[in-house]
Amino acid sequence: MSNSIISLKNVTMKFGGVTALNDVTFDVKQGEILGLIGPNGAGKTTVFNVITGVYQITSGAIDFDGKSLSGTKRYKITKRGIARTFQNIRLWGDMTALENVVTATDTHKKSGLLSGLFGMPISRKEEKRDKARAQELLDFIGIGEYADRLARNLPYGVQRRLEIARALGTNPKLVLLDEPAAGFNPSEKVELAATIRKIRDAGYTVLLIEHDMSLVMKVSDRVVVLDFGQKIADDVPNKVQNDPRVIEAYLGVPEDAS
Amino acid sequence: MKKRGLISVAAAAALAAASLVAYAPASNAAAKTITLAFQGPLTGEEAQVGQDELAGMLYAVKLFNAKNKGKYVVKVVRADDQGDPAQAAKVAPGIASNKKVIGLVGAAYSGATIASLPFYKQRNLAMVSPSATRVSITDPAAGAIGFPVFHRVVVTDKVQGPSLFKLATKGVSSPKVFVVDDQSAYGVGLVDYMKPGIPAGQSAGFDSVSDKTTDWSATIAKVKTAGANVVIYTGYFPQAAVFFKQLRDSGYTGVLAGGDGVLSPSFVTLAPASVLEGVRLTAGTVPLADISDKLEADFQKKMGKASGVYAAESIDATNIFLSCVSKGVSTRAAMLKCVKKFKGKSLTGANLSFDKNGDVAGGVMNGFEVKAGKIVFTGPVK
């Protein structure tokens, strides 16, 4: 357990009378790609939301890098090294692709508002550095040529990738990807799988929610399965695939369209 | 469809606007054209006071023009300051630098007057205000900031405050007086000058209520717990009517009183006669109808509406300028001199002249009472 980067211990999340997560425990190890799957409404996105501080958990504990996350403000969680993408794309549409990423890199800027106002050298230097870094990230994700386009005018697939680039812009240790392949065609999915591995290889740890089983099984080092807010499996992909409880969970609910 | 709708709305509004543009008397080639100005709120929330005063001024001018056909044509420039000092500060320099204007009736409000004064002083334009009652404008102790151009035909709060108290408590044994102001400079000023004259033990309390208030429950509760038998409201008639109505409806039976802000022919139309019966009012002059019913009827015929609060003052103020005009005055300097020296009669027949600070000399406070839905003159307050 010593090399785990984040660990959820007995996490329970209730909304009024509804229990979205029930006593969930798992951890993500440094440098792995962990797939998080489950039928619709199983609580996958809720996991992302409790990790990133959108919701305060009802009970349990979440430790990141050996320290608790509880009570940490959302933007500070990001600063500590957790970044995410959104299932329904939430880019800043009126900014260019590059600006989207640069805004994320701002997390680690030292220069504040006043030094920006008076054009102090530190501010100018950081601007230059971060713009270069943002361009690098766009290239890394493979959408470098779109840098100067407004985000909302980008093709769908590029927007999805830009979400990832923006998350990487915050210089995270752990990247949470929420259905990055939603709406992709098979060839795009293959490319994406390669990209996710590339991200891992670049030293980031990845926690991945994805509906496409084959993609998850292909890229993940390990898979956690949730059903009705409870963890029902946690193992390497091919073992999970054959777990009877997992099969039941998936067959027990109507097949979902995506 | 959509666009046409909008355009027709705009066209209708433009027509409406065009029909509202003031009717200007046709100028006669031989006649001498004289321009006077009116300054006061003509649009926005305070518009009523200004519109009523403007009507008074236009009435006086109409009479004058008719009488002096072929000799003089007096025109009126309307300077709408919305009763707002900020607006006044940009209107005043415009009027001040308009060389045709040789006299100004206004400003209606004290705040707007103060904001305008520097410009009129600099350009030597005589002002006669029908309704700016704030003491500090002419008070030498406060620097007499209006000197020399400012004059007023209305008695200040300094005189009215104590008179109002006197009238309100007249004939009341062991009066307990509750005073409510409307938070305006006028209302607060009246109270400030009334306060020192209130004998010990006769004060039941004070309240200060925004002139936008509609529900007076809290003030009424205070009046009742204080056990007041005299209630004085220092504000304007629309709120006074509502306040008095609610007070009476809640079972209050004592005396009700108000100052010249309440003295309007409209006041009695705003509440049932039974409610307003016996309300006591003070003012420097009197409503046109109390001077003579014929005057009020003529006013309504010529202006198409009933006269307002400061109608008599507006007419008096205008007449001062007009009398100077008929003496041949046609420059600002001459006008200022003429106004300063003016000695004449007011509409009521009282002597009208100014002291050296611009206040109306020897102003008296008159008393009024509402009887059977009418405001009746009851003689000077002594």
Place this chain on the structure above:
Amino acid sequence: MFGNFLDQFWSLTFGGLSLGFIYILIALGYTMVYGVLRMINFANSEVFMVGTFATIIIIRDVFKFTQTSEYATGPRLWLILGTALIASMLVSGILSVLIELVAYRRLRRMNSGILAPLISAIGVSMVLAESMRIMTDSRPVASPRAMEKSFIGKFFDADIRLDNTIIIVAAIILLAILMAFVNKTRLGKAIRAVSMNGNAAKLMGINIDGVVSITFLVGGLMTGAAGFFYVLKYENSSFSIGFELGIAAFTAAILGGIGNIKGAFYGGLVLGLLETYASFFLGTQWKAVTVFVILVLVLYTRPNGLFGEAMTQSRA
């Protein structure tokens, strides 16, 4: 002071309650539109103002009352009140629908955000208030007294007045009808569907424009009723009353939790009472300050207003 307060407690409470019900009805004009469009219907205050004039015209010009008339009684009184109520509601309701057409519809189709319609609605309120000012010669207009303000009973030490009672009872009936409409009828359900999720409702084939029009109509009807009650209680109106009451009613809607009917109800009651008590304790001049300070405190501890249903805590 506190002893005095107890003496006057019930009088103050009745005054505050009937004012509160007027706030509630105006607040509904804001809250229903907000619920469906997530927009502040700035012109609603003038819808109210026009409603008060409709009542005055009915009482003064149709039934020919003057300040010296005999008061109406019996069936004639109820006929007059009923006519005036319905006239105010209809005038305001229709005006409200027209406002939506002129100020909102085109902008809504263009997805222009919330501010352009806000300014456009501010423009409409200026037009309405200024037209009314010109028509009324900038004067306040009185509604002659049509009914005696008689006391019909006593509650502890306070007199219960007929007009206050009518307002409270009639307002409660209107609210009950409104609740039934929103909860039970097809149209009402469509309104709720749109206010919960506009896009989903659209996908399910709900005619959004129709629903929006109906919402403005219903909000206008309620606001018009408030205009009638206002005239019944205060017996006057002026071109400028909309602004002040509109702000108060909007505050009430926020206080209760904007966007839902229950919020408007509790918000209006709380504000009506609060204003009245605060005026008594702190002086009327500090009324607005007290109200806003309490509003801040409430929103700080309950970000969705006193009785607002928590929308999802966050959209993330």
Place this chain on the structure above:
Amino acid sequence: MINLRDKGADIWERSNRIERTFIALGFIALAASLPFFGGTFLNTPIADYESVLVYPIAMFVLMAIGLNIVIGKSGLLDLGYVAFFAIGAYTMGLLGTRTSLNTWEILPIGIAMAMFSGVILGVPALKLRGDYLAIITLGFGEIVRIVALNLGTLGRSEGILNIPTPPSVFGVEYSFDSHRIYYWTLLILILFAIWMVRRLSVRRAGRAWESIRQDEDAAELMGVPTFKYKVWAFVLGASVGGAAGVFYASKTLFIAPDNFTLQISILILACVVFGGMGNIWGVILGAVILGYLPDRIRFLSDARLLVFGLVLVIMMNLRPDGLLPRKKREKPLPKQVQ
């Protein structure tokens, strides 16, 4: 519809440094020469043209630039902006009449007071959901006015009289009727405000505000300290309003609570939205038009506010993003996805 903003931006982008300097200087020269057009069709009937240039036009422009930081840049609906204007003005009124400090010395104090009250208001208010902010700020605007109306030291409804004009600078005399001098001074303040806003817009703060405006939750989850930047937006907006207030009091010599009503807040908001929220040139244009129009149409007498209202309705319907909207410089790609 033609997008003048984009045209302008195109020309700007195609110009080199020297050309840009000339364009900028040209505009400044044009603005500075406005007082000399009093004799032309620009003249305002009844109101004094040069006074109108100072107030409302230049004053509105300055305040609209300030409010634009709050509402246009970071998307916070502030309906009580007049409060900061009032605080600046009352600081000038109090200190100007009771101490020997002069306008230039009071200016930073007034700005500081406005900024301080921006923090006092912003810290509780900015934790609230966006829609509620509107009513809280509206309340704050009213509170400031009511306090001025009821506190003896602030002169209550009588206000503060005899506020001194600024002392002369480099031999330039400020007399109450030297409207041009005030106008040019305001122009300098406006240029300074434009410089500040532009400087901030291209850097970290500008991006933070922009991200908050577009999707606040996403911004926070991407590590933007949203609360801090919202307070900053508020405080900077307040500082501009405060500066306008100080200067205003020193121009009119007399202030009273009546000068600081909610209507001013609404008018300034209208300037921002009418001109083109978020785009500083649009905001300036909006303020110029809405400040100027009511005085230009004074010949309509009674109906001028009615017509003003109609103009708002019609223009917002025709150009919902304002006269000069914020940048939308790209043509949508054919494959655009909703």
